[in-house]
Amino acid sequence: MNLVVLTGAGVSAESGVPTFRASDGLWEGHRIEAVATPEGFAADPALVQDFYNQRRRRLGDVQPNAAHRALADLAARWDGGFLLVTQNVDDLHDRAHAEVAPAKRFELIHMHGELLKARCTASGVVSDWPGDLLADHPSPHHPGGRMRPHIVWFGEIPLEMERIEAALERCDLFLSIGTSGAVYPAAGFVQSARMAGARTVEINLEPTPGARLFDEGVYGPATQVLPPFLA
Template identity: 50%
Template sequence: MEKIVILTGAGISAESGMGTFRDKDGLWTQVRLEDVATPEGFARNPAMVQEFYNFRRVKAAEAKPNAAHVALARLQAHHAGEVVIVTQNVDALHEAGGAAGVIHMHGRLDSALCAGCGHRWHAPDTMAPDEACPACGGPFGRPDVVWFGEMPYRMGEIYDHLASADLFVSIGTSGEVYPAAGFVQEARANDIRTLELNLERSAGSRLFHETRLGPATEIVPAWVDELVRRN
């Protein structure tokens, strides 16, 4: 039974209306990442950072899963082996599409984190600059997302899955953000087959055994159909 580890990035959610980051109209062309995606930016201006993530949280709640999200959930349901989904995305569209056990290595918009005591809770639509932690009462509430300079979540678990996989698939990623960009190298070092599904070739495209290009809503369901027919 083949174990498949899938990494997804912003490209899988783009057709659901969630903006990507690095194209000409991406989020990083509209704001300075140093201002809204670093601990230092939050310390300087918590009101601006909370406002940015409040907007993204509402947009994420309004978004609907697309055919690519639904296809991966179908693969989990019908593949004879294990299908592990690791996502860089902070939306919950995989879960909305029916996927289970998704590893959110960069956190989630619908979660809040206390910078003081580490407590997590469901984030309200609007978080205040001095958002109070329900556990310790301190005004240290922040978005539960991984910022630049912070360690992504569950990395040991992810590398364990990569070590035991038969196939690694990267979907909708730029191949520019580490450590996720290094997963294909980790897979190749472990003699694991690798496949890239993307709108265009990523920065690490040459490292994949195979690359298929096109919109996620087209190429992901087509690939899943191939695998399901084999089962």
């Protein structure tokens, strides 16, 4: 049995990582276009680097929660195909897996990038980057290149789409956990899974606008509803 799990900000919310779509329309006090688009970065690199530097630093203060651990435990005991696709740029799934099942290979795709990595604008080379990036950070990979956050901004193509699409095509069970379904292409994965004949389940605090696309809904805080659902 092939399982594809999609997670979003709701999975990390109870660890203390803020979700995105707050009612004021701002992203931690910033307009989304200012901090999460290539145009925003070109207009004010200092603001954007600082925004991500702060979020990168705050990762040190948060820990994986029971929902991350339940998914790592499921991955460790699942017999068939397993792919976890996260839209989250934090490293909490990675850390939960390292705690729960360090010896077992874990199929995890960070489709919107990772806060703890940086990318060279000239060569595309990605490196681990736990520290701060400067407004005009020179690349260690390519003369003339600059280092930018390894984050997929609006208008950019999410990572590893071919691998994700291939997994959805042979998927038997699709779980969508803690995501509003407001951002494409992730919001369309449920339709691809349905076309493959998969059973589809939404797990969220409350039904999302796309809830009718799922065969089943499980509603409540992820740390409470996910462990018994996956047990």
